[in-house]
Amino acid sequence: MTDLFSKFDPLIQQRETLLSTGITDPFSLVMEEVKSPTVAVCNGRETILLGTYNYMGMTFDEDVIAAGQNALTNFGAGTTGSRVLNGTFQGHKECEDALKEFYGMDHAMVFSTGYQANLGIISTIAGKGDYVILDIDSHASIYDGCAMGNAEIVPFRHNDVEALEKRLKRLPADAGKLVVLEGVYSMLGDIAPLKEMIRVSKEAGAMVLVDEAHSMGFIGPNGRGVAEEQGVLDDCDFIIGTFSKSVGTVGGFCVSNHPKFEVMRLVCRPYVFTASLPPAVVACSAASIRKLMHNGNKRAHLWENSKTLHKGLIDLGFTLGTETPQSAIIAVIMPDLERGAMMWEALLHEGLYVNLARPPATPAGMTLLRCSLCAEHSADQVTEILAMFEAAGKKIGII
Numbered sequence: 001m002t003d004l005f006s007k008f009d010p011l012i013q014q015r016e017t018l019l020s021t022g023i024t025d026p027f028s029l030v031m032e033e034v035k036s037p038t039v040a041v042c043n044g045r046e047t048i049l050l051g052t053y054n055y056m057g058m059t060f061d062e063d064v065i066a067a068g069q070n071a072l073t074n075f076g077a078g079t080t081g082s083r084v085l086n087g088t089f090q091g092h093k094e095c096e097d098a099l100k101e102f103y104g105m106d107h108a109m110v111f112s113t114g115y116q117a118n119l120g121i122i123s124t125i126a127g128k129g130d131y132v133i134l135d136i137d138s139h140a141s142i143y144d145g146c147a148m149g150n151a152e153i154v155p156f157r158h159n160d161v162e163a164l165e166k167r168l169k170r171l172p173a174d175a176g177k178l179v180v181l182e183g184v185y186s187m188l189g190d191i192a193p194l195k196e197m198i199r200v201s202k203e204a205g206a207m208v209l210v211d212e213a214h215s216m217g218f219i220g221p222n223g224r225g226v227a228e229e230q231g232v233l234d235d236c237d238f239i240i241g242t243f244s245k246s247v248g249t250v251g252g253f254c255v256s257n258h259p260k261f262e263v264m265r266l267v268c269r270p271y272v273f274t275a276s277l278p279p280a281v282v283a284c285s286a287a288s289i290r291k292l293m294h295n296g297n298k299r300a301h302l303w304e305n306s307k308t309l310h311k312g313l314i315d316l317g318f319t320l321g322t323e324t325p326q327s328a329i330i331a332v333i334m335p336d337l338e339r340g341a342m343m344w345e346a347l348l349h350e351g352l353y354v355n356l357a358r359p360p361a362t363p364a365g366m367t368l369l370r371c372s373l374c375a376e377h378s379a380d381q382v383t384e385i386l387a388m389f390e391a392a393g394k395k396i397g398i399i
């Protein structure tokens, strides 16, 4: 018998080598208590959270929690069914209405996660004989959507407009084409030149899908994302997003103005063949989305935090994923996995949680300490965070 697990031996070995140094496992941390969007108890210690994507701090918003409690009481714990059978409750409709209003679009479809939204929309829209043209640094859910569908996959160099244009020009003029982009790339926190990319895509007759997972609620005059910021929201055929970041819950969605969009509800397998979100989750999400429409002050504070942290880390001598702050994600580049894990642990001992990110999630084999700021971080917390980075960086010998 061939042990089907043998293909994982190199990974098991790498993990064992790392843990044999006595380091805390960076991938099995437990939040024993969560006190607020920015503070939790980990290993019995109060810890500042700087790696949760909880950009707008909506997880503890009073109105959001009240909406969830009300739905839990009145609609029960779960739907026990697919959206196309018994799993569409009033709350799912209200959530989709909130999304349509938030984006000013005609159609909204809520999925059980953002991962499933990409999986479903990409694999269903682009079929046999069609092409999906995607940035090489695209999120795993985009790649998995491509793998699940039957279209030809054409990757292009990260954020490179010319490379995209060249690829598009080589494809048959009359073939169906879907260009898949992200507003903010989640590993390095850099933003895409959507305006130019959408222009060349449209010139080539392609449809455009933009994943705004990391920009919703924060970037753009109304928090609609990078496409809004760059004035090209109306040129996007599909916007994909998630509730697991700024919205502060769980779930995914696609919004669109395409007149035939509603047919997706019948043909999109990751929508049809899974249970819908629980009533409390859609109620929390709808309340959160409605509040995010009027969150200008929070957005301004989040930008301040991002700028302060970015500058502070540069001044301390760290190497960051972007030269200037472009989003609420600030990636600190580590020399290798071992020192990355040591630095991650040293920060945890200081009382700070960040994400340790490594290949295949990261581009170019990088190990990153990925920080994501929250609008609820106070200026004092940002100062504290910088002091923790300084202490840990000196201890590990990175700065």
Ligand code: PMP
Pocket (backbone or CB within 6 Å): 113, 114, 115, 116, 118, 139, 141, 182, 186, 211, 213, 214, 242, 243, 244, 250, 251, 252
């Ligand atoms: N798209 C991007 C760009 C993401 O970063 C993520 C989550 N990290 C997703 C989609 C999936 O979202 P969800 O957590 O809702 O599955």
